[in-house]
Amino acid sequence: MLNSSNFCCEDMRRNLEYRCIKHGDNIWDCPDNLICYSDSFDEFGIIIHDGGTSYIRILFCPFCGKKLPTSKRDLFFKILENLKLEWDDEKLPPEFKTDEWWKKRGL
Ligand SMILES: [Zn+2]
Ligand SMILES: [Zn+2]
Numbered sequence: 001m002l003n004s005s006n007f008c009c010e011d012m013r014r015n016l017e018y019r020c021i022k023h024g025d026n027i028w029d030c031p032d033n034l035i036c037y038s039d040s041f042d043e044f045g046i047i048i049h050d051g052g053t054s055y056i057r058i059l060f061c062p063f064c065g066k067k068l069p070t071s072k073r074d075l076f077f078k079i080l081e082n083l084k085l086e087w088d089d090e091k092l093p094p095e096f097k098t099d100e101w102w103k104k105r106g107l
Contacts, residue, residue, distance in 0.1 A: 011063035043071035
């Protein structure tokens with residue numbers, strides 16, 4: 001999860017934390033949720049509201065223009081490759097579903 005030090009600005013924080021009454025944590029269905037954050041990849045994106053859970057990765061904050069963290073997506077797949085695991089493998093350790101895998105490796 002993000003803590004307050006992860007936010008580059010107040011607009012980003014407000015957008016990421018916004019939850020409406022109707023959709024709650026289902027940010028993918030809520031047209032008012034614009035930005036998403038993936039803690040397993042440590043990357044930010046603009047939500048594509050097409051009924052799925054896809055997003056366009058962004059490298060800079062659309063509000064304040066600061067550079068966002070470098071995505072750990074490539075590292076993620078490299079480590080999985082070394083472990084001979086697929087991302088949807090049921091043997092995938094739960095640490096890879098959160099930020100645990102890169103935090104505990106000090107990445
Ligand atoms: Zn910002
Ligand atoms: Zn909503």
